[in-house]
Amino acid sequence: MPRIFAYIAHKNGVLDDSAAELAAAAKRVDPSAAPTAIVVGSGAQLENSCAEVQKVYPEVWKVSNDALAYPNAELIRKALLKIVPAGALTLVAHDHFGIDLAPGLSIKLNAAFVSDVTAIDALDGQTLKLVRQEFGGVVSAHVNCDISSGVVMTLRPGAFKAAENLSAPGTVLDKSAEVGALSSGRRYLETIVAETSDVDITKHAVLVSVGRGIQEKDNIGIAEALAEALGAAVSCSRPVVDAKWLQKSRQVGSSGKTVKPKVYLACGISGAFQHLAGIKGNPFIIAINKNSKAPIFQVADVGVVDDILEFLPELTNKVQELRGVAAK
């Protein structure tokens, strides 16, 4: 059985949700495995994170280095190459950091690489059977991965249910000396926090969210009319921001805001996982999309296959009627 390692993402001494998810994924590969968590950073925050990781992993490798105070994938890749053995299975969360770290890591480790894994089916000798999605989630692909020289895998956040805490905490080993000094051409300067605007979509109980299906900036008014009738706010998916039809502060998703509304209307939104990752708290989801195969319908409570440009105005009229407001 190859050794399984999990790279732990953490910030300010708090673990990312993915930490426990990677532990669960390790168990899917090999139920008898004792996966090793790798935690890098510096100072008190690193100590706090290690204490948390110990609750979930039987073995924790700590790498403390001032250069790693901010997670720089170039440096971390170098650090991992000093300690991860050949032939290992290395698990990383598929997020902005994993995307930066993992592909290059697989080349340097001379291991196979699979990204954005959503399910692990079985390990059959040296063949790991996995599932990943393609084409924005419309199809899933079964992948057979030859792991005879190891594998680096990024796992989709939220796809694996978090592992339970261990009955006894794991041990922490300090691997800082083995890693030694680190340097790279890339230097972190600062973090610029996302701009805020007058509307904070994270504070609304009802959201009317628009995607590519709105087709043009001028059509956003149709969504605004419905939002006004419902007492809701307008939010959106990424393509709408990229096209500059709405501000970034309205974007729901892994690279935008995380929202916890009670009701979420997904209008002309395909339902790519990066968007869904921004919706928490299990709201009542109504999806309207003219493509009956859109992945959003897999998560919607109510689905309407229709063109939003026709449906939304009708819905607005109905809402206004029910509220006793004169239809415009």
Added chain:
Amino acid sequence: MEILVCVKRVPDTSENDIELNGAGNDIERDDLVYSINEPDNYAVEEALQIVAKVGGKVSVVSVGSDEDEEVLRREMAMGVTHGILLTDPHFEGSDGRGVAAILKACVQKGNYDLILTGVQAEDGAAQVGGMLAAMLDYPFASLVTSIEVLGDRKLKIAREIEGGNREVDSDSHLRRVRSRTYCRPGRIWRGQSHSRGLLRSRLGQGSPHAQRHS
């Protein structure tokens, strides 16, 4: 500054209904509308904006077949100087690592200061950029939203991180960046008095790790 942008021709997900084929080992490819992978287009646009400011030229490269020529020519019409099509029967069925190995050979034939790719292909895995950088031992950054060329062979880049925030890094010049710019391609049509040559390259050797995932 010499910039190389790696581009891919992919099925256009907004124009097609994606269905599984009869054998269940690929999507049904008949009658699909193909176009340039949108993030790659942003990368070309970014490259053109950089050379507009600091001088230099942009080349595009694609690993594929004759059908990919139209994508390269379209980028050249936007102002790209050289289009390179890497085609060989041995390349077929290459996985991400295979494609990265092919691109590496192409990079080594040139003299590029900066290599850009789109963040991910519609049908891809967000892997070729990172792999190519590691194979070349070039510095790498993904999810880049802006690039500023500073003096003395340095770049200042912004990367997208969680919550819509951005991380700003500085980097030494010779590097590989995966670009994912927010700007929609503007209509920049540089005057072209004649169409530039399209360089067709047969690199000969097969790719080392060609292994089709089903």
